[in-house]
Amino acid sequence: MFIEEKFIQFLHALQLHRRLPRGTHSRVHESDHQRTHEIFQTSTINALLEGVFDGDMTYGQLREHGDFGLGTFNALDGEMIAFDGMFFQIKSDGTASLVDDAQQTPFAVVQFFEPEVARGLDRAMDYAQLKAYLHTLIPSTNFFYAIRIDGLFTYMKTRSVPRQTKPYPPLIEITKTQPVFEFSDVSGTLVGFCFPDYAQGINVPGYHLHFLSEDRKAGGHILDCRVQRGTVRVEHTSNFHMELPTQGTFLGADLSKDQRETLHRAEE
Numbered sequence: 001m002f003i004e005e006k007f008i009q010f011l012h013a014l015q016l017h018r019r020l021p022r023g024t025h026s027r028v029h030e031s032d033h034q035r036t037h038e039i040f041q042t043s044t045i046n047a048l049l050e051g052v053f054d055g056d057m058t059y060g061q062l063r064e065h066g067d068f069g070l071g072t073f074n075a076l077d078g079e080m081i082a083f084d085g086m087f088f089q090i091k092s093d094g095t096a097s098l099v100d101d102a103q104q105t106p107f108a109v110v111q112f113f114e115p116e117v118a119r120g121l122d123r124a125m126d127y128a129q130l131k132a133y134l135h136t137l138i139p140s141t142n143f144f145y146a147i148r149i150d151g152l153f154t155y156m157k158t159r160s161v162p163r164q165t166k167p168y169p170p171l172i173e174i175t176k177t178q179p180v181f182e183f184s185d186v187s188g189t190l191v192g193f194c195f196p197d198y199a200q201g202i203n204v205p206g207y208h209l210h211f212l213s214e215d216r217k218a219g220g221h222i223l224d225c226r227v228q229r230g231t232v233r234v235e236h237t238s239n240f241h242m243e244l245p246t247q248g249t250f251l252g253a254d255l256s257k258d259q260r261e262t263l264h265r266a267e268e
């Protein structure tokens with residue numbers, strides 16, 4: 001048996017393809033595998049929680065690994081969202097602007113987005129319902145998933161984070177007073193990932209989603225939302241590529257702690 005080929009086009013776009021039993025095989029397009037179908041991440045979420053807010057990777061370098069994703073900036077200078085090859089910075093005043101290639105990141109997750117599944121959303125859903133719906137598009141919680149929703153949101157609540165000065169505090173100290181933004185009847189794009197629970201310490205288990213308004217002026221890390229209608233696209237990925245900072249405070253950070261509770265408070 002020999003699967004992949006994008007997990008047999010994501011189990012034939014979730015008709016689940018009779019669960020692909022015995023004798024399954026598929027051609028593998030080498031060119032596909034070489035460039036695209038991996039998630040790329042710089043540093044770890046626990047390093048960010050520990051206040052490792054300066055990385056050595058530029059956005060010019062990050063761009064080589066993906067055109068879609070999320071993250072932040074050196075000195076924790078706002079939230080990042082990327083899609084269609086465009087990278088945006090949402091600063092703590094809530095304004096969004098295009099990222100310069102020379103800017104650097106202490107934590108980012110990107111990939112080249114080639115969704116296997118697209119679904120129209122034709123009923124209003126709050127955030128919990130939306131996450132439950134997304135779960136129906138995920139055949140195994142042991143893979144990585146990239147998610148994009150373009151739609152109309154009757155409610156959107158986001159946050160950003162303010163640029164920090166050294167010595168950097170832990171992330172949880174900053175998010176206690178994070179600027180929060182609320183929008184109603186806003187069209188825009190939601191971008192993010194669903195990581196497995198076992199990714200604890202490395203990334204955010206479960207859903208981590210960022211938002212940018214259609215006018216590209218505002219957005220942030222999503223705290224809550226209500227979607228009216230839209231299109232959801234999902235890509236599964238079974239390859240994960242992580243590169244760690246090789247200098248700076250990452251080297252001395254204590255990454256051995258169980259930060260599950262802290263992460264929950266810092267990111268939700």
Ligand SMILES: [Zn+2]
Pocket residue numbers: 070079208209210221222
């Ligand atoms: Zn975020």
